[in-house]
Amino acid sequence: xxxxxxxxxxxxxxxxxxxxxxxxxxxxxxxxxxxxxxxxxxxxxxxxxxxxxxxxxxxxxxxxxxxxxxxxxxxxxxxxxxxxxxxxxxxxxxxxxxxxxxxxxxxxxxxxxxxxxxxxxxxxxxxxxxxxxxxxxxxxxxxxxxxxxxxxxxxxxxxxxxxxxxxxxxxxxxxxxxxxxxxxxxxxxxxxxxxxxxxxxxxxxxxxxxxxxxxxxxxxxxxxxxxxxxxxxxxxxxxxxxxxxxxxxxxxxxxxxxxxxxxxxxxxxxxxxxxxxxxxxxxxxxxxxxxxxxxxxxxxxxxxxxxxxxxxxxxxxxxxxxxxxxxxxxxxxxxxx
Numbered sequence: 001x002x003x004x005x006x007x008x009x010x011x012x013x014x015x016x017x018x019x020x021x022x023x024x025x026x027x028x029x030x031x032x033x034x035x036x037x038x039x040x041x042x043x044x045x046x047x048x049x050x051x052x053x054x055x056x057x058x059x060x061x062x063x064x065x066x067x068x069x070x071x072x073x074x075x076x077x078x079x080x081x082x083x084x085x086x087x088x089x090x091x092x093x094x095x096x097x098x099x100x101x102x103x104x105x106x107x108x109x110x111x112x113x114x115x116x117x118x119x120x121x122x123x124x125x126x127x128x129x130x131x132x133x134x135x136x137x138x139x140x141x142x143x144x145x146x147x148x149x150x151x152x153x154x155x156x157x158x159x160x161x162x163x164x165x166x167x168x169x170x171x172x173x174x175x176x177x178x179x180x181x182x183x184x185x186x187x188x189x190x191x192x193x194x195x196x197x198x199x200x201x202x203x204x205x206x207x208x209x210x211x212x213x214x215x216x217x218x219x220x221x222x223x224x225x226x227x228x229x230x231x232x233x234x235x236x237x238x239x240x241x242x243x244x245x246x247x248x249x250x251x252x253x254x255x256x257x258x259x260x261x262x263x264x265x266x267x268x269x270x271x272x273x274x275x276x277x278x279x280x281x282x283x284x285x286x287x288x289x290x291x292x293x294x295x296x297x298x299x300x301x302x303x304x305x306x307x308x309x310x311x312x313x314x315x316x317x318x319x320x321x322x323x324x325x326x327x328x329x330x331x332x333x334x335x336x337x
Contacts, residue, residue: 004164005303006313008040017043021050021205028058030192035083035157038164041313045238045321047205048231052153055227059197060146062139065094066119067150069111072103073123074151079296080158085168089182091116093190100182119147126151127260129334145221148335149228156321156328162295163320199223209233214333232329239288239322242315247285248322250274255292255326260334263293280309284319291323 012018018040025036036053039046057067068090075083081104088100095116102110108120118138125131139147170185172178200223211218211229218224239248254273263269274285287306290298307316 003034003038005300005316006041008037012040017047017205021047024054024202025050028054028192028195028197030188033086034165034169035086035161038160039317039321041317042234042238042321044206044234045317047202048227048234049153049157051202051205051227052149052231053157054197054202055200055221055223056146056149056153059199059201060143060149060221060224062143062146063115064193065091065097066115066138067147068094069099069116069119070123070147070150071154072099073108073120074126074154075158076103076106077124077127078155078158078162080162081167082161082165082169083154083158085170085173085182089169089185090189090193092182092186093188094193098179098182122147123151126155126331126335129260134335142220145218145224148217148332149224151335152228152328152332155331156324159291159295159324159327160320163291163298200226203227203230206230206234212329214329217332217335232325235322235325238318239326242310242318243284243288243322244281246277247274247281247288250277250281250285251288251292251323251326254289255330258293258327258330260331283309287319288323288326291320292327295324 012022014023021036022032025032036046036050039049057071068087072084072087072091075087084103085100088098088103092098095113097113097116099111099116102108102120108117108124111117111120115138122133122138125133128134137144137147167173170178170181172181203223203226207230208226209229209232211225212232215228215232218228250273270286270289273289274282277285283305287298287302290302303316306319310316310319
């Protein structure tokens with residue numbers, strides 16, 4: 001499957017930062033996977049995304065199948081079919097249970113395993129600030145950074161995937177062929193899931209950074225703290241490069257007022273958020289704002305308008321990543337315990 005709007009480099013030197021990250025992805029997944037390779041235009045963002053995912057979902061505390069269920073459920077509430085399929089596969093590989101129907105239909109109550117059902121119900125509320133489900137998390141306090149980090153990371157990656165990838169990593173998208181391909185993929189990835197994972201193994205990829213206050217849920221776990229601090233630092237550098245300051249402020253203001261719901265179908269909220277910006281600022285702000293709050297509304301015209309004023313695949317990826325992470329970190333302020 002190709003990545004929309006840009007093409008990753010055909011080869012990456014093994015000794016480069018990107019080469020080291022891709023080697024780690026291959027070791028722990030058995031293959032390169034597109035939600036990471038789409039970050040190749042900015043190696044530091046590739047490294048940060050890998051660190052944030054690895055130290056929570058892959059190596060962090062708690063049951064892997066339950067965290068994969070969190071990933072799939074978050075993908076369901078964000079309507080990201082690619083990630084629903086991908087992590088239905090991983091749940092099947094980790095637990096032996098095919099929960100794809102529950103994820104696709106957004107019905108966590110269909111999950112029979114009580115641990116997985118509780119994880120799904122909790123994850124289904126991560127865009128519902130104040131939900132009683134968030135006040136009764138299905139994990140121990142020591143596991144909270146890994147579970148919350150998994151949810152926050154998937155609120156980020158769902159937005160990136162919605163804009164840049166297709167509807168499924170599978171060659172078939174329905175019926176018996178899809179079921180067969182899903183089970184084959186689960187068998188393949190199941191072997192990598194069962195490998196021992198050394199906690200903190202990714203942290204040497206990026207320099208240490210300070211953890212922002214709104215990511216304080218990560219602090220009880222030093223590896224999760226370090227991973228998200230580094231990723232957040234690189235995201236901010238990317239935003240400074242790709243989105244003008246006044247546009248970033250406008251997007252932050254809109255995200256701060258967001259209540260987790262999909263915005264109105266009209267464009268009045270966009271006009272209100274971006275009022276007062278000049279044409280160049282507005283173009284960048286439009287792309288970042290839509291990516292943050294309505295990624296399904298990003299289309300080729302938005303990308304073309306942005307790239308005409310901010311050329312380069314690195315700028316485009318940076319703007320998308322900054323918008324995605326701005327919304328994702330907001331969800332963390334609702335779900336921290």
